[in-house]
Amino acid sequence: MTTDEAIAQTMQQLGRDAVAAQGVLSNSSGAQRSQALHAVAAALRLQQAGILAANERDMSAATAAGLGRAALDRLQLDAARIEAMAQGVEEIAALPDPIGATIAEWTRPNGLRIQRVRVPLGVIGIIYESRPNVTCDAGALCLKSANAAILRGGSESHHSSVAIHDCLVAGLLAAGLPAACIQLVPTTDRAAVGEMLARMTEFIDVIVPRGGRSLVARVQQEARVPVIGHLEGICHVFVDRAANLAMARAIVLNAKLRRTGVCGAAETLLVDAAAERTLLGPLVRELLDAGCEVRGDAAALAADPRVKPATEADWHTEYLDAIIAVKLVDGVDGAIEHIARYGSQHTESIVTDDAATAEQFLTRVDSAIVLHNASTQFADGGEFGMGAEIGISTDRFHARGPVGVEQLTSYKYVVRGSGQVRP
């Protein structure tokens, strides 16, 4: 048997076990799943030393392999990060049980009573990279929504993920649920990803990729199962002529610089040409003074000698860094046009005191999240009050925007009659 055959066999078995475990989850109570989540949190705290030791092994190997600073930071765990994971699991436990909830109900003229009732999606495959906390977050979100999870983490974080996964299993067993409700792919061979994407259609109902462009591109290319996609966030802030300068300044700085590595960080600032003198200059200077590199069009270049010239590529770029592209546009129409052309339909914000202009923007910009007078960095399931999220979907299909427990469900129709037959 070749390695690939062995991996294929392993993955098929994982798939069968996931389906069987999901059957148990479908008939579990919300209380039982909450109990399991609380036990997971307890196990994470109890196993802190073991998790840190495993993480240390990953960190040493990654350092030796020459991983960059940002990647090492994503990989590293400490006591505070483990406590944050445990608290995250407890927050998910405290969310209302989505399963069995009646989403809609109505009665037909013939007396049939129809209910649309929330059910799990089934088996969810999550493919991610170096952040070990995804093992915990994704497992907990799937468990809450009664989905079985097959987790495939990055090879850099494998030891950390195994240690965290042990805590997930401990929690499941403590609540009398099968360990196979949350499985971690035991091999770091990339062939396992290929199996999940293309040869487990019988077992996996949906794939959630979490990672950079190359991972997402591979998933979109190879997947034979539905995908909840998370593409890049080329987010825009448009400052309209009727914006209040102080508010615009606060929102632009927060949207760009609060955290530069998140998908909801602003990458492009659009300023209304009618406010070139009053708003463009102050905003550009403020960004530069805060340490942000500014790449601008002719108007931005004229505003401050520190501005560098923007090229066409800049309008397409998700910097994920302290760099911003700045452009003057012809009012809200110009902003909408620019966003339609260069945006990634993730998150865009307008700053204006003009309610009619704001409505124009909110209605016509076709992004998962559109904001008026608020920072793009609110693009986050927690900030939306959804408790936690498995990512921000840039798809239009099934789920759009933050993907929380509710977005990890499907529904079925329950119809109650009294002997009705169809004429």
Add this chain to the structure above:
Amino acid sequence: MTTDEAIAQTMQQLGRDAVAAQGVLSNSSGAQRSQALHAVAAALRLQQAGILAANERDMSAATAAGLGRAALDRLQLDAARIEAMAQGVEEIAALPDPIGATIAEWTRPNGLRIQRVRVPLGVIGIIYESRPNVTCDAGALCLKSANAAILRGGSESHHSSVAIHDCLVAGLLAAGLPAACIQLVPTTDRAAVGEMLARMTEFIDVIVPRGGRSLVARVQQEARVPVIGHLEGICHVFVDRAANLAMARAIVLNAKLRRTGVCGAAETLLVDAAAERTLLGPLVRELLDAGCEVRGDAAALAADPRVKPATEADWHTEYLDAIIAVKLVDGVDGAIEHIARYGSQHTESIVTDDAATAEQFLTRVDSAIVLHNASTQFADGGEFGMGAEIGISTDRFHARGPVGVEQLTSYKYVVRGSGQVRP
């Protein structure tokens, strides 16, 4: 340029035109789209002679090609069928406008007001077979929900579809909407289907296949865009020990025989072993007397000499004909087990006067539609009060069960603030 290259070019142009037209639809009012639909209905009535002449050409060619009786019936149009199409379009026009509706709204502690608002999916590709009325139904449903449609009908019905499509275009133009809102693929070359499935990901947001197993299989194999799938309906009726015989009889006969060619027709009758004498015999005889072929297990064979022996394949078969498989099962647990093993998660019904047993069945059977004391033939968007449907989804992702205008939408989040930045 080869034929394939020419087809690829044609399809790319269709895609670009669809995206542009969809942009117009996104900003159209519900009233304008309703006006277009009423104009479509008027055009269908006005062009009746032309549609019938085109259909006559299709029928002649199909007869010459030796198409079967059922296929010819699906293909044939007459004045009544055209009037039914026109009325269907008017019913769709009368539905509430789904676009712009607020699905949910809430306010966060920081004052951000969040609304989840319905938006179109975008561009929908519909690939179907010989029924020309799908051209009309699918086009109208997409228009109602502000989606652009690219329709690819079967070659047998091409002339009919072109004539019907002319009416759709007339309606669009009458309401000032672009003709490209609903496009019909001009070629019947199968390469065009391949283009839609795999090489138009940039333009097409979702594919809806409507047709037999081979079409659906091809779509599932080749599609690189999301699919709203419609697999077979191996629907079950379970008659419990606590069923009323008269009600069971009415439901079983209706579920199997009202129309045998629809996906909601029952294919298997399961009878509680505790009611072998009281219910199995009478139901089997009733079916046989009504002209239905019965293929049964040992108990069914013993009930009447006209019963033929069922093989393993029968439990897997969607007959779409006056044939039913009959089996004795061990109570509701046995029924649930059989359905989990052989069903297609489409539609199942339990007949019982025992409320607790009914709840067991409704909760534990994992199908898009589960019914208590009602016929499986209610599996239909119109019967559900959804106005019309583009099919019954057996997927769990995005849409499950009848796919009406609401299921052809996505949503976006509109967030209104007063200067909030994220801490």
